[in-house]
Amino acid sequence: MGLYGSLIIIPTPGQKVVLPQEGDKVFVAIIQDWNHDDDENELYQKMLLGDFDSSGKRFPETKDPSGAQYSRFKCHSGLINGRGRFYSSSTVHNDVPLERFEVEENKDYRFRVISAATMYPFRVFVEGHRPIYILASDGFEIDKKEVESFIIHPGERIDFLLNADAKIGTYLLVAESLEEFALNEYRAAEAIIHYKDTTINPNPPKANPGSCKTSDTTCRVFNCPFLKYPIKENRMCIHFNDVISIDPNSNTDEVKSDEVVEMFFNFAFPGENGNTPGSVNGHQFLPPIVAAYAQPDLVDYNCDACNAYTICECTYAVTIDNDNKDRVYQFVISSIGRGANWSHPVHLHGHSFYVMKMVFATYDSESQLVPNGGQDTIDISCTDSNNFCSDAKWKNASWENGRHPDLNWHNPPQKDTIIIPSGGYVIIRFKADNPGVCFFHCHIDLHNTNGMGMIINESPNSQPKVPNNFPKCNSFENDGKHILTYKLSYIANVFASV
Ligand SMILES: [Cu+2]
Incomplete structure (x- = not known):
């Protein structure tokens, strides 16, 4: 909600950082949540009072996999760089065109993921590409960490490295709401990752995330807001306790x-x-x-x-x-x-x-x-x-x-x-x-x-003083005199005009 954009500060040349940092091997993906029905004022009221169905029954609060609460209204969908699809069921979406990132086979790419979300955390993964590698957060480099996915919260920035080494084709970058949703629902932001010089499917179906439950190795998820996933998920949380800074400015x-x-x-x-x-x-x-x-x-x-x-x-x-x-x-x-x-x-x-x-x-x-x-x-x-x-x-x-x-x-x-x-x-x-x-x-x-x-x-x-003549602001505090003045001048004008 509101306006946002990215401001990327590139490290000074010669600093010891993991490449790429700029150029055509770097993409910016800004995520936001998108409510299909309400504007921010209605949502604020729903946060205060709750959300109700047409019969007046209040919806239960949403929760994350650990049982922590999120919201009195559900996440509906998300956007990546301003585009996203709304799912009316777990598989049916509204065919809106998605943001597209063009990659070349066997090249490495840095994705700078920025969460401009209002409310919800998202778990980010790339369809058909495991693992991905965490490179940085909030502008500071992290010793490369191999993960299946990561969670990004409102206000955070997380960079990851993608090896474009899958079978060439069209894949989805997915940011899935961390809320638990029903089987017939799907709440995610999506963008296309397309291998250059191959046929593109501009409107791909919902991503196949690949199961963690059947895989031999546990899926590692970075930046969980809880200690651990339920065992049946076969996911392991990695937290900021478990990563170290390799940023040249850290001391x-x-x-x-x-x-x-x-x-x-x-x-x-x-x-x-x-x-x-x-x-x-x-x-x-x-x-x-x-x-x-x-x-x-x-x-x-x-x-x-x-x-x-x-x-x-x-x-x-x-x-x-x-x-x-x-x-x-x-x-x-x-x-x-x-x-x-x-x-x-x-x-x-x-x-x-x-x-x-x-x-x-x-x-x-x-x-x-x-x-x-x-x-x-x-x-x-x-x-x-x-x-x-x-x-x-x-x-x-x-x-x-x-x-x-x-x-x-x-x-x-x-x-x-x-x-x-x-x-x-x-x-x-x-x-x-x-x-x-x-x-x-x-x-x-x-x-x-x-x-x-x-x-x-x-x-x-x-604190340095602001320059002379720096603009000042204040609230209009109605002491009654201003309205009276206005009325008198209005009446005077009316009389003057007749
Ligand atoms: Cu809060």
């Missing part, structure tokens, strides 16, 4: 420090009595009415009415590195407590961060989330009796101030958007060397719009 030393500042942020829907808005630490974000960077004095940051026991609406901001010492920050980002049971792709503006650890909730033998099995019952202590977890801390005090005993110091990957698994947490580190007003939010637009975001105000005393 873990920059986040090693004896004086780490640690902060906890819980992205969830806590609350009671029907008041469970999206929030961070129980603060439903109230966007400022001015540009927060350009007009800082006009932002009402007052959140005094908020505490660990209430859900409140305010312009939630945390100031970091006030005296601009380039301190190292460790954020513990969770989705735990009473408002958990969703996974959230959390995006920090202004920085890339190192993913030091991803920790999951408890799952049963069927790979389903165990009720009340979140990390608020294991590593993290939520002190409030409501279990909103707005003031979380480590259960083990010796872990405080960045001393979690099991961080990944072996070239951790760098990201700017990371999935916070339902009931789990992710530890990130970054150096506060970029003064500015940074938004920190869930990248599911409907969650974000509902208040799941906040401001990280970094080194405010060192």
Whole structure:
């Protein structure tokens, strides 16, 4: 929804990166979800109130393979580079022409996959081509990882390498909704991968994904928002814990420090009595009415009415590195407590961060989330009796101030958007060397719009001032006088015209 496009920054020539990076061996595939019936305003209302059939019966919430919730309305279909097909059943689609990527036999291609989706994660695979290789995420190179498919969440970017070594012909690049859908449904974004100089089928049938259930080897899926797939799927999850950065710009030393500042942020829907808005630490974000960077004095940051026991609406901001010492920050980002049971792709503006650890909730033998099995019952202590977890801390005090005993110091990957698994947490580190007003939010637009975001105000005393005459904005606040003035001038004009 809205406008989007790709901005690709090519590595400096001579940097040690996996090729190709540019030219005719590189493709960009932007994925978005596409609702067949409603616009964003209706969908927002459906998120708040639910979706109902013609008899008034409410549709059940959709879930992922681990039982985590997604949405009160189903994913309908998806687009790749603005094109996609709507399936009215598991096999019948509306014949819309698809985006086409032309490949040559036995050549290697880099696909830069960008998720501009509003709501849903997609599992991406290439029909007839196994394995594919993960190369990069969020602009940072990863040590090549062999997978059958990968999951991409709203806001993420993942590059993969395709060896065009299948029998020449027409295949589909598929991004399938991670939601569990019924047997007579199909929810996916598709694009054609066509071998040059062969007959093309411009309107191919639904992809044959190839089964994992009958294959000898387990299908490896990268970036699951849960710990594991049900055993019957024969799929194995690989997480950001399991990959290492080989990016020439990565340098873990920059986040090693004896004086780490640690902060906890819980992205969830806590609350009671029907008041469970999206929030961070129980603060439903109230966007400022001015540009927060350009007009800082006009932002009402007052959140005094908020505490660990209430859900409140305010312009939630945390100031970091006030005296601009380039301190190292460790954020513990969770989705735990009473408002958990969703996974959230959390995006920090202004920085890339190192993913030091991803920790999951408890799952049963069927790979389903165990009720009340979140990390608020294991590593993290939520002190409030409501279990909103707005003031979380480590259960083990010796872990405080960045001393979690099991961080990944072996070239951790760098990201700017990371999935916070339902009931789990992710530890990130970054150096506060970029003064500015940074938004920190869930990248599911409907969650974000509902208040799941906040401001990280970094080194405010060192933020460069905006130029003179920089445009200012504000909301029109009706004090009554303006309408009266208008009416009087209108009446005067009417009299003048007769
Ligand atoms: Cu979210």
